Amino acid sequence: MHDKALINVDVAEAPFSSNDRRRRGRGDKRTLEFAASIRATFEPVVQVSLYPRSEIDVFVQVLQQDGGVLQAAINAATLALIDAGIALTDYVCACTAACIDTTPLLDLTNTEESDLPNLTLAVLPRSGRVTLVTMETRLHVERFEQIFKLAIQAGSVLHEQMRAAVREHTGKLVQSMEIATVGQGEGKDGAGDTEMYNP
Incomplete structure (x- = not known):
């Protein structure tokens, strides 16, 4: 399709990123599944029609992990796309949730992910639409509903x-641009036309 952009996702895990020293290359099954999940999550969110005959590449490099890799990758990709100026219909906020007995848990460690039934969910907070739900273990219906609601609530907090992080980053960029503009307006004597910035 030439009338819209193509989204490519590449996931790589450093061999020192976890206690598991097995080298996971780009052809590793788990890595490919992560990449496919991230791509499927963002395809309905990125306004690809604004970028015809283009490719949008998302590179995820995992340097350290102790659980929640997919959720962290999705949240990081959201912020990276916003920072790159790519038009999105909404933020994508992801989290992993589980339940031990009657106690709900968020942001699981590797051990908790291995021992507890859990799900990873990505939600669009503005519309409440869910763009991704993944489970590697079975969940009872009642537990699923409980964990699902918890993950939705966590997505709102993440949003x-x-x-706030985007606003802070944007404010710093605007401030640095203003400083650079003032600097360009300075004459040889160091005096600049700074009065244009006074209220």
């Missing part, structure tokens, strides 16, 4: 944190 506020991500929005």
Whole structure:
């Protein structure tokens, strides 16, 4: 399709990123599944029609991990795409949730992911639409509903944190651009036309 952009996702894990020293190359099954999940998550969110005859590449390099790799990769990709100026219909906020007895858990470690039934969910907070749900173990229906609701709530909290981070980053960029503009307006004597920035 030439009328819209193609999204490519590449996931690589450093051999020192976890206690498991097995080298996971780009052809590793788990790595390929992560890449496919991330691509499927963002395809309905990125406004690909604005970038015809283009490719949008998302590179995920995992340097350290102790659980929650997929959720962290999705959240990082959201912020990276926003920082790159790629048009999105909404933020994508992901989290992993589980339940031990009657106690809900978020942001699981590797051990918890291995021992507990869990799910990873990606949600669009503005519409409440879910773009990804993955489970590697079976969940009872009642437990699923409980964990699902918890993950949705966590997505809303993540959204506020991500929005705050974007606003802070954007503010710093604007401030640095203003400083650079003032610097360009300075004459040889060091005096600049700074009055244009006064209220």
